[in-house]
Amino acid sequence: MEKIPINRLIDFSPVDGTGNRFAIFVQKCPFRCLYCHNPETINECSACGVCVEACPKGALKKESGAIIYDESKCVGCDTCLRVCPNLSSPKTRYMSVEEIESRITRVRPFIRGITVSGGECALYPSFLEELFIRVKRMGLTCLIDSNGAKPFKDLEYLVDLCDGVMLDVKAYDDDFHRKLTSKSNAVVIENLDYLLSKNKLEEVRTVILPKYDDQNRNTVDNVSRIIGNKSRYKLIRYRYYGVREEGLKEFGKVIVDESYAQALAELARKNGCVDVVIS
Ligand code: SF4
Ligand code: SF4
Numbered sequence: 001m002e003k004i005p006i007n008r009l010i011d012f013s014p015v016d017g018t019g020n021r022f023a024i025f026v027q028k029c030p031f032r033c034l035y036c037h038n039p040e041t042i043n044e045c046s047a048c049g050v051c052v053e054a055c056p057k058g059a060l061k062k063e064s065g066a067i068i069y070d071e072s073k074c075v076g077c078d079t080c081l082r083v084c085p086n087l088s089s090p091k092t093r094y095m096s097v098e099e100i101e102s103r104i105t106r107v108r109p110f111i112r113g114i115t116v117s118g119g120e121c122a123l124y125p126s127f128l129e130e131l132f133i134r135v136k137r138m139g140l141t142c143l144i145d146s147n148g149a150k151p152f153k154d155l156e157y158l159v160d161l162c163d164g165v166m167l168d169v170k171a172y173d174d175d176f177h178r179k180l181t182s183k184s185n186a187v188v189i190e191n192l193d194y195l196l197s198k199n200k201l202e203e204v205r206t207v208i209l210p211k212y213d214d215q216n217r218n219t220v221d222n223v224s225r226i227i228g229n230k231s232r233y234k235l236i237r238y239r240y241y242g243v244r245e246e247g248l249k250e251f252g253k254v255i256v257d258e259s260y261a262q263a264l265a266e267l268a269r270k271n272g273c274v275d276v277v278i279s
Helices: 050-054 079-083 097-110 125-137 152-161 174-181 186-197 213-227 245-251 258-270
Strands: 003-013 021-026 060-063 066-069 093-096 113-117 141-146 164-168 201-208 232-237 276-278
Touching: 003 097, 021 097, 050 060, 050 079, 093 097, 097 125, 113 125, 125 141, 125 152, 141 152, 152 186, 164 186, 186 201, 186 213, 201 213, 201 258, 213 232, 213 258, 232 258, 258 276
Parallel strands: 021 113, 113 141, 141 164, 164 201, 201 232, 232 276
Antiparallel strands: 003 021, 003 093, 060 066
């Protein structure tokens, strides 16, 4: 039975797609975004033990080369995440589809569906397929929240099964995308076209950055022309909370102005995007 690393589960999330949703955050991501708000989801734990020493409550121990996390002792101070040199979390658990399904069953009457996020959830396609088949039987919808690093054209069964993909397009310019994420955006743009052709683009997201007006405009202009009125476009204002030192050095300890994001939303609307939202 396949088990995958799960960073955390949220029973009720109003921000991970339409309606109240059960959200699943998987561990591991091929990107290294400078402004990532969940950098502890990037790598799998190497069991180095640094966090074991740092935990003030003795909630962590190292046994037979693995980290054991005792949730009953944890006070959620996140010291372990701050000291981890590996962009990881000792609280990650390997879970099966059955285990997640039983958690969803408990909250089923109160949610519209589930959203699988990360990390990058498309790293685990067979797991998602099995999970979605079971969740669909419950009469719930299934959304994928993805950075677009994996080609969805190779995951057609999963795409057909899901109700939509919320896709990050972090930058339209490839060099700038590499600077932001460490990887090219070629597959991301290919995914944008593919998901549009499959009518599975639930939402596109771009983080609006401080200091990079040209890049913001270039991305919003090009993405909005591509998606037109076929998808929601969410412009997310950069906020410094949770951003690691590297990102703070690049973008500063600031929050992007709402009025600036509104001007970019207007540009998207002029290009035919009807559903543009700012968060
Ligand atoms: S959040 Fe991490 S450091 Fe804090 S008590 Fe829990 S396991 Fe320990
Ligand atoms: S979570 Fe980080 S600090 Fe803790 S054992 Fe794993 S890699 Fe080391």
